[in-house]
Amino acid sequence: MDKIRHQFLVKLINEPGPSGFEDNVQNIYRNEVKPYCDEITTDSNGNVVATLNPGKDFSIMISGHADEIGLIVNYIDENGFIYVKSIGGIDPSILGSKRARILTGSGIIEGIFGQKSLHLEEGYKRKIPKMSEVYIDVGAKNKKDIEKLISVGDPIIFGENYRDLMNGYASARCFDNRIGVFIITEVLKTLKNRKLNITVHAVSTVQEETGIFGAGIIAYRLKPTMGIAIDAMPATDSPGISKTEFGDIKLNNGPVIRRGVKTSNRIAEKLIEVAKSKKIKYQIDIDTGNFGTDSDAISKVRSGVPVGGLEVPTRYLHSSEELLSLNDLDNCIKLLSEAILSIDKNKNFLDRI
Ligand SMILES: [Zn+2]
Structure with missing residues (x-):
C-alpha cells in the first residue's frame, strides 16, 4: 500500500x-x-x-x-465505577482488562474495563461476566468525582488504534x-x-x-x-x-x-x-x-x-x-x-x- x-x-x-x-x-x-x-x-x-x-x-x-461497535454509559455507582450496555454485537467476556475510551462532551476520558484479579477468584478460575457486570474504571475517587465529566448516554469505544504487523498485515479495533x-x-x-x-x-x-x-x-x-x-x-x-x-x-x-x-x-x-x-x-x-x-x-x-x-x-x-x-x-x-x-x-x- x-x-x-x-x-x-x-x-x-x-x-x-x-x-x-x-x-x-x-x-x-x-x-x-x-x-x-x-x-x-x-x-x-x-x-x-x-x-x-x-x-x-x-x-x-x-x-x-x-x-x-461500542458501548454506552448506563449507570455510575457511588464509588465511581461505570456500568455499560453494548452498541452492536459484543461478547462481554472479551472486555476485561481492555482499554476503554469514553467519548464525553468535554473530550475523551481514558479508562479500563475492570475485572477481579485472578488471585481473588475461587480456584483461580474466572467466570464469564454478563454485560450487566462489566464496568469501567477511570480512576475516579467516587461518583461525585466524575459526574460533571461523564454522563449516562456517553458512548464508549474499546480496543486499540491502528498498528502495522509483519508482512503487510495490520491490526486495529x-x-x-x-x-x-x-x-x-x-x-x-x-x-x-x-x-x-x-x-x-x-x-x-x-x-x-x-x-x-x-x-x-x-x-x-x-x-x-x-x-x-x-x-x-x-x-x-x-x-x-x-x-x-x-x-x-x-x-x-x-x-x-x-x-x-x-x-x-x-x-x-x-x-x-x-x-x-x-x-x-x-x-x-x-x-x-x-x-x-x-x-x-x-x-x-x-x-x-x-x-x-x-x-x-x-x-x-x-x-x-x-x-x-x-x-x-x-x-x-x-x-x-x-x-x-x-x-x-x-x-x-x-x-x-
Ligand atoms: Zn460491518
Whole structure:
C-alpha cells in the first residue's frame, strides 16, 4: 500500500465512531472525498453521499458503514465505577482488562474495563461476566468525582488504534467497517480522472451495527440501479475454525465476492469476470438469503435493488483487535474501480431474463 493511502487509512481507523456517533468519521470522509466528486449530500441521520458524474440513467451505490461497535454509559455507582450496555454485537467476556475510551462532551476520558484479579477468584478460575457486570474504571475517587465529566448516554469505544504487523498485515479495533469507508474513498480517487459511463454514489452509511439502518434510507433517496456494499467478513484461516462449516477464506488471498441467493448473479459474474481479466486475486463466499451487511437494506428499498457484496477477509471480528492484510484492501479498491469502469450503460447487464 502506498504511503499516502496508508496515512489516510490510519487516520480513519483511529477516529472513534460508534453507531449513532459517527459524525467525526463522516467529517473525515467528507473532507477527503471533496476533491474527487461532483456533489456531496448528507441527511439528518448522518449518512454522507459523495456523487461522481451525477444525473446518468444508470447509477451504482457503493457503500461502507462508518460506525463501529461500542458501548454506552448506563449507570455510575457511588464509588465511581461505570456500568455499560453494548452498541452492536459484543461478547462481554472479551472486555476485561481492555482499554476503554469514553467519548464525553468535554473530550475523551481514558479508562479500563475492570475485572477481579485472578488471585481473588475461587480456584483461580474466572467466570464469564454478563454485560450487566462489566464496568469501567477511570480512576475516579467516587461518583461525585466524575459526574460533571461523564454522563449516562456517553458512548464508549474499546480496543486499540491502528498498528502495522509483519508482512503487510495490520491490526486495529474497527476494521469492521472503517475499511468500507476507506475503500469507497480510494475508489472515488481512482475514478476521478477516468471516463465514466454511469453515476457513482459512494455512501458512508451510519448505524449498520445496530440493525442495518442508514444504508436503506439513503438508498431510498438515491434510487440506485444497483448497489454493492463493502464490509469486513470473518476469515477462517486462524486456529479452531471449521472449514466444513464456515468455508475457506484466507487473508492475503484477495477480496471476497459473494455469490448466492440474494446476490445478483449478474453482479457476482461481473466482479469475477473483471477480477480474472485484470488478474486480481479474489475469493468466493456465499449468501443464503441474507448478507448481514448494508446490502440487505439496499436490496429491499422501493421495488428492490440488485445488490452485490464485496468483502475483506478479517480475523477476530468484533473484538478489540481485528487483523487483516493491506494487500487485500488494495486489491478490493482495484477490483471495485475496474468493475465500475467496465459497466456499459447501454447494455443492462443486470437483466436476468
Ligand atoms: Zn460491518
